[in-house]
């Protein structure tokens with residue numbers, strides 16, 4: 001979804017190339033060194049037929065994001081993103097199809113606030129501050145860059161509903177191999193819901209990205225990710241009666257094929273991604289595994305078609321006879337496998353707006369009522385020009 | 391003659407080797423800039439280009455391998471005027487190369503060579519006008535006089551980075567100017583039959599060419615840059631084209647040629663595909679061949 005991918009690094013170049021405006025050195029007040037600013041809003045309307053909750057029906061502001069980017073000095077570039085989204089209602093979080101958007105107002109968050117070192121020897125990259133963890137292909141995406149309106153079920157369950165953004169240090173290097181090969185390692189203070197925020201242990205991990213140019217128009221990316229940190233007490237909702245402790249290790253692998261035709265600007269383009277996530281918590285022998293696969297195809301200048309499927313699977317222990325139909329063990333906790341199927345059509349009239357209609361079906365293998373979710377999402381960016389992420 | 395060049399190259403190589411200086415690694419965003427940099431830099435430089443000639447430079451996919459190329463650069467030459475805004479900042483960020491950071495000697499915005507930027511918005515700009523270039527029309531390399539100016543700017547910057555080769559950079563830039571200047575006059579003279587014929591363009595990309603050759607551009611199909619043309623605008627343009635007797639609609643190979651051809655048909659004109667960059671069409675092997683081909687195609691369309 002190149003055209004709507006927005007903003008990360010829009011404009012330090014533009015700032016450098018901006019014409020010199022009238023200066024006011026006498027007052028010391030000048031707009032010249034203002035950071036590049038962009039604002040993204042995601043408005044969503046949904047109609048749902050779901051067995052577990054009804055709060056999905058209606059419209060909401062899915063997210064509003066304000067981004068500031070600038071060169072700091074000869075040593076750093078900075079990027080700060082403030083995000084506002086509906087107040088999360090953790091009690092209703094649910095393994096399928098996204099968090100429940102409660103209508104109880106909005107909460108703000110510093111989603112991203114980091115500096116990138118610019119003068120490190122040996123081509124090392126250093127990032128200090130708060131940022132998305134580089135785990136797989138989906139976790140680092142901002143909500144407005146998602147290929148579907150919600151994260152895959154596998155990501156939500158294994159890596160959290162609310163974005164894996166953490167404060168810490170990341171060091172990366174382009175390995176001296178014949179292809180593009182970037183190795184990043186990080187240590188962060190794990191505050192996300194999948195970690196035990198009270199623990200003093202750090203979360204650390206690594207990501208290895210390899211990108212092969214097949215031709216001018218196509219590439220294959222192969223990535224591997226790993227992280228380890230203190231396990232949250234209710235990770236994966238393994239069992240509501242047990243408080244988990246110990247460590248959580250999560251492994252991931254991803255494969256992406258990308259083809260962008262050179263024949264015409266905004267011509268045909270295809271992206272196919274598959275990602276597997278394997279969490280290994282110290283406690284809980286259910287061996288969870290999640291994966292998703294998706295394809296996005298630009299079939300006309302302003303139109304994208306998306307198809308996706310995903311699975312979240314685990315081995316549940318044999319339930320005790322008398323508990324089998326207990327109400328507290330129905331719905332959220334009883335699933336053994338959740339499947340999702342999604343399709344969307346996106347109209348992208350410019351690089352600054354997109355309208356998406358999406359249908360999703362969830363099947364948790366419990367009872368016979370499949371859950372349906374139809375969403376209409378409007379994605380708008382104003383301000384500095386978005387950079388196209390590859 | 392070729393043998394002489396080889397010997398000259400070897401000698402130059404030896405001189406460079408003796409001085410102990412590795413060739414200056416120059417990365418250019420566009421093929422036109424790459425050709426100019428190679429002409430000016432000669433054996434003292436190694437030149438790489440990010441955007442292949444057949445890609446629309448507004449929308450180059452930012453493959454990470456390109457960031458690796460940037461990571462090795464001593465000098466980055468880019469078009470500027472926000473032409474590369476969609477992909478160069480992201481690549482620079484990935485490249486982590488302090489030698490080409492904005493504001494350093496390794497960062498060369500080639501639009502600084504221009505004496506005049508066309509289409510600089512005079513009123514307030516807004517994206518209601520599409521993805522407008524707020525600093526002015528960036529397609530200045532389609533006027534070869536600007537190519538000469540850029541070559542001189544490159545020579546100056548290369549000299550700053552490799553003072554020991556300064557004389558050679560200046561010499562090559564002067565030789566290039568001496569070679570291009572008579573061609574520029576000849577091309578302009580050859581364009582006389584085209585001057586009487588108003589043209590319609592697809593994207594607002596040919597203003598500098600028109601300004602140089604004295605061509606009349608009646609309008610653009612894609613009147614709001616980066617936005618699909620509205621049917622009403624196209625109808626109006628077609629009507630105006632018919633009324634004015636437009637016979638040619640010019641477009642770059644990466645434009646939406648089906649839409650361009652349809653519009654041309656309806657105004658009774660033909661679609662003329664022109665190389666908007668070195669390498670945009672197979673025959674446009676270098677900057678000189680590109681203008682040869684532009685002129686040849688315009689003249690052929692005009693029946694000359």
Ligand SMILES: [Zn+2]
Pocket residue numbers: 448528529593594595615
């Ligand atoms: Zn343009």
